[in-house]
Amino acid sequence: MSLKHFLLLFLICLASPSFSQLISDSQIIEKPGEQVNLSSPYHTTLSFFKNLEEGNFHPEKAAQTLDFTGIEDPNTTQLTTKLRQVFEGKGVLIRTSEVPNVENYQDSTSSEDNIYYFDKQKLPGVFLEKTGNQWKFSAFTVDQINSLHAETYPYGTAKLLTILPKIGNQEYLGLHLWQLVGIFILLILIFLAHWVFTLVVDKVLLYLFKRYGYGKVGENYILPVARVISIYLIVVMLSLFLRVLQLPVEIWSWILVVLRTLKPLLITVIFYKVVDIIAAYFTKLAIKSESTLDDQLVPLMRKTLKAFVVVIGTLFILRDGLDLDIIPFLTGLSIGGVAIALAAQDTIKNFFGSVMIFIDKPFQMGDWITSGDIDGTVEEVGFRSTRVRTFRNSLMYVPNGKIADSILDNHGLRQYRRFYTTLTITYDTPPELIEEFVNGLREIVLAHPNTRKDSYHVYFNNLSSFSQDIMFYIFFEVPTWGEELRSRHEILIQIVKLANSLGVRFAFPTQTLHMESFPEKQSLVPDYSPDQAFYQNKLSEFLAKEVNKKS
Structure with missing residues (x-):
């Protein structure tokens, strides 16, 4: 003032x-x-x-x-x-x-x-x-x-009631001389107290914070709180000494209402700013943790605490400052709270859904999740909804109650990321080349730094209508989808280079017309021997050469 x-x-x-x-x-x-x-x-x-x-x-x-x-x-x-x-x-x-x-x-x-x-x-x-x-x-x-x-009149201020009037009762501007002197002394005390407090906070306290490497903390968090505390102390001083001046009661009663209102108001502001200090401390702890969900929990906690401080502070302002009876108000809130709860079932459900998300931690910021129509990357978890960035780059707001009740597939928590494809090669590829090509594919898997070495499957496993098929089934040990795509790219490049090096041709759906007989040309129809013993001898030779030698 x-x-x-x-x-x-x-x-x-x-x-x-x-x-x-x-x-x-x-x-x-x-x-x-x-x-x-x-x-x-x-x-x-x-x-x-x-x-x-x-x-x-x-x-x-x-x-x-x-x-x-x-x-x-x-x-x-x-x-x-x-x-x-x-x-x-x-x-x-x-x-x-x-x-x-x-x-x-x-x-x-x-x-x-x-x-x-x-x-x-x-x-x-x-x-x-x-x-x-x-x-x-x-x-x-x-x-x-x-x-x-x-x-x-606490803290000895009652003595001033007998000391100050001794200065003189002459009237000036409608006030006694001792009242004017008291006002002058009070103003000096206020300015002096503010100067001392500012000196202690700005010079001493802030200097200590800077000396120990917390200069930003002191300037951004401690200094704003200290300034509000300074104003609060001035209000306390005014409430103690102004009543000693015995101003007209009808004016003093209004001044007293203002001072009583300012006290809980300033305390509310102090705690409101203290919440920022607490949030900054927990933010620092969240940065050190591996979970990214903690980073989202801190803003949620800050908003909750600030709302709590405002509600409690308002009640104290009504009770202590305005002398209102808050008991009927609280009773009305309890009765109206039932109606509000019934009308806001979805909101309450979503709030508790957000609480369960932070407790269970089914996903973290940046995880790829799918559940029904939900398919995208988690960006933020709020009081009511979770923001999911889809792969179309649109933003999806999903109620937390729905997420808490639904089956959620979190791709971000995968330890390994599967990659499965089928390599189709032409039918004119000889078995020996197929064998060497498969061996080369396995070496590519073993050589890559991000593949799982203890579990992979590369086999010639199917004869389709237009190709010979090789199953290529491996796992990447990478944390994000972007790194998975990069690893896929590197593996596929190596496969193409291997095929070009060995002369392997990849098949694609085609149709070839063959003439079974043509004048002066050898027929494409095989000439099968009518003797069954011939084929039995062929089978015995193959088994002796290809199968028995491996055993």
Whole structure:
């Protein structure tokens, strides 16, 4: 709060009514020595504040409105003055027109009869009670005056109530001289405290962070939090010392609302920024881990914590700053929460689906997943949905509840990536060449750095309608699809080079027309021998040459 704002508030104070003006609606002229009127809460309240006005200061008469029963050797004048200072310090604005003028008034909210509370929230222990035919501040209230005064003016600030007025009571600009001096001293203290805190944070603390290699952390995270803490300390200082100046209660009550609101608001901002520090720490840990899903968990955690801080901070602002009863609000939330939960079943389902994804970790960022219509690479996991980049380069938003309930095929978690193809060669390729070609293919597999060496299958395994087929079945040990494609490319290039080197021709679907007989040409129809023994001898020769020699 700047000096300009202070001066503006003080100018408003000059035109604002004081306690005396608030109770001027009923003029009660009492002569010294007369008994005050205590016939109703209205008359007791009027007598108490009227006799403590600056121009009509009769504390001995105001003391008649207090019940000193059970108080040993009471200093009636001091207790009476302290009670009025408690009203002013707490910012309790008393309007006599709102005080009941009924002799037998009964509080409908209390189980006891003939009791009147001024403000149950700010001063729950201060009330009027009818004793006989007189309304007085209860004995319980009188017994609590010293403790309430110490609570209202803590840390020795109560002494300033007696020290500052000694400076002088001359009026300038509608304020007493001691009030103006107090304002000047308070401004100096505020600027001095801010300068000291800034010096400690900017020079000392930031210097230490830079010295130990955390300069960016200090500038980006610690310094913003420290500056908000500095503002918070200034607000605390204002709330402690401004009440000592005894400004007009109707203005001070509004200033007090602002200060009470600023406290939980600034604390909320501090914790909001602390969440960034926590998130930065966990981000550093996530970078060190192998899992890429942790990198996505940190932003989700940061958003959750910030939402939690905002909700809790708002409740404290409503309760402490605006003096609102949040219990009915929370009760309404619990009842309305059932309706909201029923209306937001899908949203809740998707949220818990995201929780299960982070717990089970079925995939990581960058994994290729397929499930029904889902086919692409995972980019981000959010509160409600997961973003999947398809191979068409479009972005697919999949509800987390659907992913949690569906069967998911994660290609990114494969230890080995299978590559299967069929090499077709022409029918005129001799068996010896086929054998050497297959051996060469196996050597290519063994020589490649990214192939699995303990499990691969390369065999001549089929005779199709237009080709002789060689099965080529291998595995790549690579982490990504891009590296798999690169390894495929390298293997296929080596296969083509091997085929060209050995003279192997790859077959493709063709049709060849053969003439079985032609004049003056040898027929293409084989001449089969009618003797079965001939074929038996051929079979025996083959077995002896090709089969028995291997055994």
